[in-house]
Amino acid sequence: MTAHAAESAERSPRRRGALAFLRDVLVIIVIAALVSFVVKSFVVRSFYIPSGSMERTLLINDRILVDELSPRWAGYDRGDVVVFKDPGGWLPPAPQTPARPPLVEAADWVLTFVGLSTSDAQDHLVKRLIGLPGDHIVCCNALGQVTVNGSPIDELSYLNLPEGDTAASNAEFDVTVPDDAIWVMGDNRDRSQDSRAHQELPGGGFVPLDAVVGRAFLTTWPFDRFGLIDTHDEVFRSVPETE
Numbered sequence: 684m685t686a687h688a689a690e691s692a693e694r695s696p697r698r699r700g701a702l703a704f705l706r707d708v709l710v711i712i713v714i715a716a717l718v719s720f721v722v723k724s725f726v727v728r729s730f731y732i733p734s735g736s737m738e739r740t741l742l743i744n745d746r747i748l749v750d751e752l753s754p755r756w757a758g759y760d761r762g763d764v765v766v767f768k769d770p771g772g773w774l775p776p777a778p779q780t781p782a783r784p785p786l787v788e789a790a791d792w793v794l795t796f797v798g799l800s801t802s803d804a805q806d807h808l809v810k811r812l813i814g815l816p817g818d819h820i821v822c823c824n825a826l827g828q829v830t831v832n833g834s835p836i837d838e839l840s841y842l843n844l845p846e847g848d849t850a851a852s853n854a855e856f857d858v859t860v861p862d863d864a865i866w867v868m869g870d871n872r873d874r875s876q877d878s879r880a881h882q883e884l885p886g887g888g889f890v891p892l893d894a895v896v897g898r899a900f901l902t903t904w905p906f907d908r909f910g911l912i913d914t915h916d917e918v919f920r921s922v923p924e925t926e
Contacts, residue, residue, distance in 0.1 A: 727751060728896065729903070730766055730807060736869035736876065737809055738843045740764065740912065746904035747809075747912065751897035761831065761919035763812045764899040764912050765867065770891060772884045773808060773876065809899060810877050811841075814866030816892075817925035819859045822852045822879075831922045841915055843871040854879045864889035 732745040741747065741764070749766045759765065814820045814831060821830045827850035828835040838851050852872055856879055860866050867890055869875025878888035902908050 730809070730899070732809060733805060735874060736871050737764070737811070738871040738874075740811075740841055740870045741809065741899075741902065742908070745902050745908060747899045748901040748903055749897040750900050754895070754898055759812055759815065759865065759895070759898065760914065760916070761812055761815060761818075761922060762914040762916055764809060764914065765812050765865070765890075765895050766807050766809045766897060766899055767867075767890050767895045768807055770881075770884075770886050770889075770894050773881055774806070807896065810867035810869050810875070812865050813868050813878075814858075814860040815925075816860050816862045816864060818866065818922075819925075820866055821857045822855050823850060827851055831919070832925060834922045836918050836922065838915075838918060840918065841870050841913065844873065848873075852879060856882065858882070858888070861887075861889055863893075864891050865895070866890075 728749045728751055730747050730749055732741045732743055732747065735743055747766075813829065813836075819832055824830055824835050826835065828837060829851045830836070836851075839849060842851065844850075852868070858866065858878075864886075866878045866888070868877045868879065878890070880888070882888040899912050902910055902912060
């Protein structure tokens with residue numbers, strides 16, 4: 684065997700080994716991306732908070748995790764902090780942004796696909812669930828409290844109100860939640876464009892259940908705010924169920 688033939692024979696296994704390694708890496712990346720996509724679509728998803736409507740529970744630019752799985756069989760409870768798609772007309776038209784380089788757009792699409800980017804969070808809102816399907820919600824009683832099915836709820840433990848103000852809402856309303864929807868309000872009650880502000884829309888201010896992404900359960904960033912999101916179950920414990 685000539686020296687050239689011997690050198691070629693030595694390189695061939697190395698080349699095959701390198702190709703096999705690259706193939707394995709590619710397979711691992713594809714599997715990881717698919718798993719991330721499934722997790723994002725059906726289990727848990729990351730969002731960021733773009734406004735102050737949920738202060739002080741959630742602050743602007745907080746990162747949160749949303750449970751998409753358990754509400755599919757357990758449903759939602761009053762007090763849950765929920766993320767939902769715009770039911771229509773709640774958000775202003777998105778401003779025109781300069782076109783990004785195709786490579787940046789592609790990278791952001793991939794990161795959104797696997798759940799590592801939150802660029803699509805701008806099309807969603809986050810509020811606290813106050814009324815379930817069938818609930819009769821009225822604002823307000825003589826103490827400035829919202830009543831649900833005739834029972835007053837004391838929300839002062841989590842509401843962000845001006846000093847000296849104890850009214851849960853400065854806008855009066857008297858609504859019954861449809862069977863396929865919920866009624867939501869922000870914790871920063873005087874600065875939240877929530878169900879109260881959209882009663883004139885075709886949806887009556889209600890959020891269709893099929894627009895709800897899931898229940899926010901954990902603040903992940905900034906790290907000094909890491910922790911579970913309180914649903915304040917005690918506030919709603921005395922509310923009677925509808926028949």
